[in-house]
Amino acid sequence: KKVLFSGMQATGTLTLGNYLGALKNWVTLSDEYECFYCVVDLHSITIRQDPAELRKRARNLLTLYIAAGLDPEKNCLYYQSHVSGHAELAWILNCFTYMGELNRMTQFKDKAQKHADNINAGLFTYPVLMAADILLFQSDVVPVGIDQMQHLEITRDIAQRFNNIYGDVFTIPEPYIGKTGAKIMSLQDPTKKMSKSDENPNSSIYLMDDPDAIIRKFKRAVTDSGKEIIYTEEKPGIKNLLDIYCTITQKTVDEAVKEFDGKGYGEFKLAVGETVADHLRPVQERFAQLSKDKAFIDGIIKENAEKANYFATKTLRKVQRKVGFPDRI
Numbered sequence: 001k002k003v004l005f006s007g008m009q010a011t012g013t014l015t016l017g018n019y020l021g022a023l024k025n026w027v028t029l030s031d032e033y034e035c036f037y038c039v040v041d042l043h044s045i046t047i048r049q050d051p052a053e054l055r056k057r058a059r060n061l062l063t064l065y066i067a068a069g070l071d072p073e074k075n076c077l078y079y080q081s082h083v084s085g086h087a088e089l090a091w092i093l094n095c096f097t098y099m100g101e102l103n104r105m106t107q108f109k110d111k112a113q114k115h116a117d118n119i120n121a122g123l124f125t126y127p128v129l130m131a132a133d134i135l136l137f138q139s140d141v142v143p144v145g146i147d148q149m150q151h152l153e154i155t156r157d158i159a160q161r162f163n164n165i166y167g168d169v170f171t172i173p174e175p176y177i178g179k180t181g182a183k184i185m186s187l188q189d190p191t192k193k194m195s196k197s198d199e200n201p202n203s204s205i206y207l208m209d210d211p212d213a214i215i216r217k218f219k220r221a222v223t224d225s226g227k228e229i230i231y232t233e234e235k236p237g238i239k240n241l242l243d244i245y246c247t248i249t250q251k252t253v254d255e256a257v258k259e260f261d262g263k264g265y266g267e268f269k270l271a272v273g274e275t276v277a278d279h280l281r282p283v284q285e286r287f288a289q290l291s292k293d294k295a296f297i298d299g300i301i302k303e304n305a306e307k308a309n310y311f312a313t314k315t316l317r318k319v320q321r322k323v324g325f326p327d328r329i
């Protein structure tokens with residue numbers, strides 16, 4: 001079986017963007033691949049976190065992976081901090097990555113601007129840790145939203161560079177980007193991506209929002225002038241709502257446009273809101289149920305960390321040998 005790797009940060013509450021751009025695809029792909037889905041807590045501390053809060057969010061995120069439909073018996077769901085190979089490989093890869101490459105990362109530039117009081121070295125080398133995550137498992141495919149493409153490209157460059165020096169050590173990973181949903185935009189400003197860190201709560205649908213809140217936010221979503229429901233760059237608000245609707249219902253854009261032909265924006269927004277609320281309800285219910293079962297989640301965490309560790313160590317030992325570290329006796 002081919003290997004799939006992906007991960008999410010436990011910072012903030014997951015949005016519909018995270019769900020439609022990544023998590024939903026993870027569930028669809030999980031039968032086809034040997035899958036590793038990580039809660040990337042090492043990445044989270046590149047920005048200051050409240051320790052108790054981070055711990056709680058990490059656990060909630062792992063629980064949500066299961067609630068969204070990932071079978072923990074078949075998929076390896078674990079915390080990055082429980083597998084030390086991530087940090088060890090990241091160090092080695094740091095020595096094969098250029099400052100100039102990292103300087104070009106748009107996410108670093110954005111975050112450095114936003115957190116100007118704490119531009120730490122971890123924030124700068126964030127993409128190298130992400131490359132380590134992916135390469136540690138010899139991943140073939142990495143399902144992500146469009147905003148992670150640049151990080152995938154640098155991962156491929158680092159892997160290729162390493163292979164050119166030491167032979168075929170790493171599998172070169174391919175990104176997997178969904179046909180729709182790969183970039184969900186803010187409901188209040190459809191030229192900006194929907195983000196966990198948006199200050200305006202009306203901009204984002206959070207996965208744990210109750211149905212009333214979801215419908216209210218969609219009703220208030222910024223649309224465009226005019227009244228036609230068509231899929232075009234000139235109507236980014238309507239386009240975004242169609243994207244959301246089609247990703248959830250798995251309808252084509254043409255089908256959706258036909259369905260809402262002649263309907264007003266108000267009716268359309270309500271329909272999208274109800275569709276999202278109905279889709280998220282069972283996920284929320286499973287989440288509430290699973291959260292109560294401490295022993296079950298604890299068992300998953302322990303078992304899967306061991307499994308991830310086993311695979312990670314295999315790659316790590318190979319890499320350590322290649323770069324010239326002494327053998328273990």
Ligand code: TYM
Nearest residue numbers: 006007008009017018021022040130144145182183184194
């Ligand atoms: P993160 O935690 O910011 O986001 C998790 C996933 O959600 C996708 N995403 C979106 N997709 C569509 N529309 C949006 N508005 C939207 N916002 C976020 C992201 O593309 C991502 O797939 N660096 C990564 C985490 C990471 C990782 C990895 C991912 C660390 N190591 C290895 C893959 C492989 C991040 O911060 O994602």
